[in-house]
Amino acid sequence: MFEALVYMFENYIDTQYRPDNNTLTRELFAAGFDEEDINGACDWFNQLESMTGKPELFQMADAANSRIFTEIELKKISAESIAFILFLVQANILNTSQRELVLELAMNVPQAMIGIEEMRWIVLMTTWGASKTGPDKTKEYLFIEDVLLNEKKPTLH
Template sequence: MIDILVYLFETYGYADACPAEPEQLARKLSAAGFEQGEISEAIEWLSGLRGMASEPTASFDPNSRSIRIFTDEEQGRLDIECRGFLSFLEGNGTLDARQRELILERAMALPESEVSLSKFKVIVLMVLWQQQASMDTLILDELLTEETDEEDGDWTEVLSVH
């Protein structure tokens, strides 16, 4: 599924350019050679992202000095590298509290029991892509060039910065 998300980012520079209709997107992904099971998972995941991004939420004070406490389930699925990377992005102003929560929700929606840092970075990328958030070039480079775990596949060789 992560490969499909990377493919969508690479193929559709902007989230608005990506087909919104699940059937149309499924046809395009199938034509690109992805398997039906992965396509279904990716479309479901994207639908969840679109749904969460469009829901009204409680306002977060951007100047708050509060600290996000991770649940036991979040700590079990997101290792210290993922949580540290999220804190880094929020601390340097790349993410606000709402985006952080969207990222956490979408990470928890993955079928894997543990989310590697490379997969987590793709989730961050997709949330920011969906929201059409502007990203610093160095942050974008960090999201795109991290070495992948062997079990994640090697998608970094095909990525380019837009």
């Protein structure tokens, strides 16, 4: 399913147009994705669009806000991915509400493990989605895109 999400994101990121679900389903099927992956990707993408439309996502939360990960989260999300999310919060790329959104969306991906590459894509999609309805997040989005697509990855402290 994750490959279908990336395909959707790459093909519709720069457009204001997103085809209806029937057209999108036919396009994804023609691209070689199976029905289960297509349905899962469409549901996840719809969830992303719905959740990033919430104005409270952009309110800066208390800087002292800490996060304790559940056992289920720790089993599904790699330690490197968690470190990446915490780095983005510390660097003020994501606020704590956005962190929670990213984690919720990661937990909703139906694969057993979320590695760093998947997490980077989830953050990129979330940051992009949030920038459409909230304040200008171009710098944050470009930073995440650079982290995702650049061969040389930054050092996370």
